[in-house]
Amino acid sequence: MGKAFAVVLVIITVISTAVFIFHGQLLWLPEDISAHGHGIDHQLMETMAGSGFLFVLSQVLLGIFVWQSSDRSESRKIKTFPGGAKPMVVTAIVLVGLEILALSFVGSKVWAGIYLTPPDPGSMHIDLQAGQFAFYFRYAGADGKFGGLHPDKIDEGNGNFFGLDPANDVAARDDITSASLVIPVNRPIYLTMHSKDVIHSFYVRELRIQQDIVPGLLIPLHFTATKTGRYEIVCTQLCGLGHHNMRAYLEVMPEDQFDQWLKAKEAEQ
């Protein structure tokens, strides 16, 4: 029985590990289209290597010891691990201690590089409003200013998703609203996010970004997309019955194409 346990354990370990590595895309990750994402991916690889090693080592060691201990012949004497508990404590502290030191040191830098740095002053500012069950994006228009938000004026039937008041608010008159997040490639984007009802989350796998949008808070985020293409933005915070259908598209365009799109959108308003 012990030998069977050891064999099954090793088979599980080998298959589990192999599927991580030998899948078409390494570690199943989608392509990274962000300027900051390589830091995250690198951190993920490092963690995978370190913890993968610990995973295989500990499972295999357990398997070997169980295999040996299934020998219940009279001649074999029960033995204690050489040195007792001390080598276990030392190994755990040294091995895991070093691992977590390295991970927190490098990882904190990656995190700080994304979330604790101010946005590029030349960033393009886009405003996002999330609501059950759609995202809306707003561009400031020619004046470079966003109109104020008035929740009481939200009227989805008439396309006033943000609750703008163009009659009394000059800045709101040229705001451009879009159901897709359209951005120029390689241009830093500064996104301010807010929710009109419950918590939603902004998740783009290829951007390696996930950020909750909490009602009552204005949440800033900045990034640069480095590849053109169309990617899905999905909500990852349970927001109600239509949660799984709450999605929008991120369209990353060459600069000139983006300018055309923005002009056309402006003319539409």
Added chain:
Amino acid sequence: MDNTLAKPAAHQHAPPEGFLRKYVFSVDHKVIGLQYYGLALVAVVIGMVLSWLMRVHLGWSTFPIPGLGKLSAAGAPDNIMTPEYYLSLMTMHGTIMVFFVLTNAPFSGFGNYFLPIQVGAADMAFPRMNMMSFWVTLVAFLVLMAAFFVPDGPPLSGWTAYAPLSAVGKDAGPGQALGQSLWGISIAIFCVGQLLGSLNFIATTLDLRTKGMSLARLPFSTWAWFITSVIGLLAFAVLLPACILLVLDRVAGTSFFIPSGLVISDRLQPHAGGSPLLWQHLFWFFGHPEVYIAILPAIGIVSHILPAFMRKPLLGPRVLVGCMAAIAFLSYMVWGHHMFVSGMNPFSALLFSVPTLVITIPATVAVLLWIGSVYGAKLRFTSASLFCLGFISVFISGGISGFFLAQPSIDTYLHATYFVVAHFHFVMGVAAIFAIFAGTYFWMPKMVGRMMNETLGKIHFWLTFVGVYCIFMPMHYLGLAGNVRRYSAFTDDFLVPLIPVHQFITIAALITGAAQFIFIFNLIWSRFRGPKAPDNPWQATSLEWSTSSPPPFDNFGGKQLVVHHEAYEYGVAGSAGDYVMQTSPEVVKAQ
């Protein structure tokens, strides 16, 4: 013999008379322990069936499930699950499993039955309060179950019930009406039961130990229940007021968790001034310790059972207790790692990340102590010991993924994906369930006086062990591919190619789930038809094996036990064989 120092093994209550007093409204900790275990068994069957329904839906979202329409005509028209009903079932699954299974069985169930016996007491310190804690818990369960049958259906905001979705009432959608209020009330009641139970555990461990039972001689399981009750006392004391505030937001018009200016279902909400993040802080201040409320008793149970089958003590027993205490202590400093992407100050993410990673040190020490203890043992392979070994394996698998999620920079990608689902199911769900199985195969002979069937037990083990890996390992791959959780169907372009993986998981879940009925059959069949259990079927050392199977109402037949040894004197030359019981006055000689 000088007995003056010992607490008298006085009967705290007279022998019960009549069916009701004996088996229903009993103050006997053993009956209460079995009641908790029975409640957990009912809950786990419901929770598992819910997970089947969800899994079928995730693999084949338009597949009609026969009879589902009868359970909820609105939730499953033509027997096909609607998205909101999926979310409701998911919410109920999580709530039932976390509270009424993972907290009830390893902690309240086994703890109630065995903590007083393992310390040599005749009962809990406060038997009446003990009875009350079970009945309060039962009421909490019934209130939660009632949510299935209210007009708008069960709540759909997840077991975490994030505000404002959970706080604004029926405007937020079906299931957010009375069902969500019942959820809040149920959990608040549950907290009361746990607070009473924790107090009892602490008082019993500290005050009712028999003569010679020093703290160092307590079995690991008792240590684990004791430490868990300290955590429980602090954690449930935070969740209780949080739930009350949530219910007040819903029914009394307060705004603890609701900010101003919310427009839901085209209606400006009449609330102002609250904070959705406050709910998350309160919830996770309870929620993270809750993980350890589930897993520490499991660690204690496995550490208690393994030596009996290895025929030698664990390495570093004091180190292991230290690890449990360290994990408990650190559990209060890490709640923010559930909130890396919540919109709280990103600087605090770094502060929460470090203690989270540090928890891996005591956890790794514990794992290495188990593995190192297996070295050189002569293992007896029983259903109980197999589940202990399986526990070690799944605890490693679940713990390892914690390395990823503890780092905010990686969590920002993996948060709310199936990677997280895999992580907590392995480390909290499966690991704790394995310990419950190990505990059941090990202790059931003592609890009901009958041996369980070992062949069925081993078949159950193999199907379950391979099954859980088939279910939860692929979820890591899904998470890495960006498969988000809490989705009722995978309609997004990038998720569609991942559906075959979900179908594989669903098939594995149905088979593994079906295998659990072998266990339930074994449990019921053995209860009535199993061979009679001797007092000490495993040649084990702790006090529960010094009394009859099952023990009399006062545990030791009025005898005052005197403890002479630490809890795990295995692999020694004793008069009974290779072990010396805690109650044996003989001197221990190395073999």
